[in-house]
Amino acid sequence: MTSFVVDAMLGKVALWLRLAGKDTIYSPDINDDELLEIAKNQNRILLTSDAELHNRAEEACLETMLLRGTADQRVAAVFHQFSINPKIDPSKSRCSKCNGILTEIDSSDKERIKDLVFEQTYNHYDRFWLCNECRRVFFQGGQWTNISKYMKRIERMIQMLKETIQPL
Numbered sequence: 001m002t003s004f005v006v007d008a009m010l011g012k013v014a015l016w017l018r019l020a021g022k023d024t025i026y027s028p029d030i031n032d033d034e035l036l037e038i039a040k041n042q043n044r045i046l047l048t049s050d051a052e053l054h055n056r057a058e059e060a061c062l063e064t065m066l067l068r069g070t071a072d073q074r075v076a077a078v079f080h081q082f083s084i085n086p087k088i089d090p091s092k093s094r095c096s097k098c099n100g101i102l103t104e105i106d107s108s109d110k111e112r113i114k115d116l117v118f119e120q121t122y123n124h125y126d127r128f129w130l131c132n133e134c135r136r137v138f139f140q141g142g143q144w145t146n147i148s149k150y151m152k153r154i155e156r157m158i159q160m161l162k163e164t165i166q167p168l
């Protein structure tokens with residue numbers, strides 16, 4: 001399965017890749033040498049907005065993509081390039097904060113997360129996702145509408161990229 005390592009400038013790209021279920025290493029503190037090492041040792045695709053780093057990766061025969069434009073254009077370009085479906089299924093998502101794998105919690109074992117969320121949230125929802133690494137809990141709250149809206153926008157941008165005739 002395709003996995004990524006993303007430079008410090010591309011936090012938004014990392015966030016959406018994780019939500020889309022892609023194993024994505026990102027930290028604002030990783031330097032260029034470390035990024036190249038991770039890409040090489042873990043066989044990850046290096047996404048960067050830095051032309052120099054992109055060149056270094058190519059010279060080292062690593063799979064890499066140089067991202068340009070606005071944050072949204074970058075997200076759309078990556079989803080397009082790697083044929084990632086712009087639909088978020090939280091059962092497949094990675095933790096947006098730490099890239100950990102999520103465990104789905106339904107009403108039958110809901111008690112497991114009782115101490116990790118506000119009481120109101122606990123009472124209101126029956127489906128949660130617990131990060132195995134950082135123990136954060138996710139649920140389809142108010143922000144879910146924004147996630148869906150944003151993905152619709154990315155879907156339209158991908159469609160435009162598909163319709164653009166690429167010069168040879």
Ligand SMILES: [Zn+2]
Nearest residue numbers: 095098131134
């Ligand atoms: Zn986590």
